[in-house]
Amino acid sequence: MKNIIIFGAPGSGKGTYSDVIVARYGMGHISTGDVLRNEIKNDTELGKIAKGYIDNGQLIPDELMIGILAKTYDSLPAGKGVIFDGFPRTIAQAEALKQMLAERKHDMGIMLELVVDEQTLLERLLNRAKEQGRADDNEETIKKRFEVYHKQTEPLAVWFEKEGIRNTFTWNGSKDAMLNEIFSFLDAQK
Ligand code: AMP
Numbered sequence: 001m002k003n004i005i006i007f008g009a010p011g012s013g014k015g016t017y018s019d020v021i022v023a024r025y026g027m028g029h030i031s032t033g034d035v036l037r038n039e040i041k042n043d044t045e046l047g048k049i050a051k052g053y054i055d056n057g058q059l060i061p062d063e064l065m066i067g068i069l070a071k072t073y074d075s076l077p078a079g080k081g082v083i084f085d086g087f088p089r090t091i092a093q094a095e096a097l098k099q100m101l102a103e104r105k106h107d108m109g110i111m112l113e114l115v116v117d118e119q120t121l122l123e124r125l126l127n128r129a130k131e132q133g134r135a136d137d138n139e140e141t142i143k144k145r146f147e148v149y150h151k152q153t154e155p156l157a158v159w160f161e162k163e164g165i166r167n168t169f170t171w172n173g174s175k176d177a178m179l180n181e182i183f184s185f186l187d188a189q190k
Contacts, residue, residue: 001025001081003109011121012114018085028076031085057144116171
């Protein structure tokens, strides 16, 4: 499979859909949120820095994220395609991703944009708080994450549009319907 960038607001289903896409197409998966949560769990220097930002709903600085991304990408087996989940989140990250891949003679592949109304996003995140107990899934932090998303990340959709790789999937209330749409699109890309 080509590389895939899965893009959307907090709670839009990036992690959930990434898992099923990985299972179906046997590709690599980089979730920058998971990488950071793991660093926090292991109490590393990076984890200590990341925690302050994550708990406040803010983004980790670009220079730090770009380094983590390249290191994680190079640790995965080449040639199977990778799904980027939660990266890029800023224009600077997107430019850096494009350059990092070009240096390796790879390309960005396909961008999948998940569009979900904000009320559904909020309900999902509050539910996830109950089920998984993620520290940043509380109402105050969620609001900040939405703000950060609208200000720093959402404008990237247009950046991808200009790159000619933006593909939008809009939530219509059914996970199965959404999955079918995504799978038929991806099956045609192989
Ligand atoms: P996620 O699991 O993708 O929702 O990410 C959780 C948190 O990790 C975000 O709210 C950010 O604080 C941080 N994070 C994850 N990915 C990035 C990224 N690409 N750039 C900056 N911060 C990130």
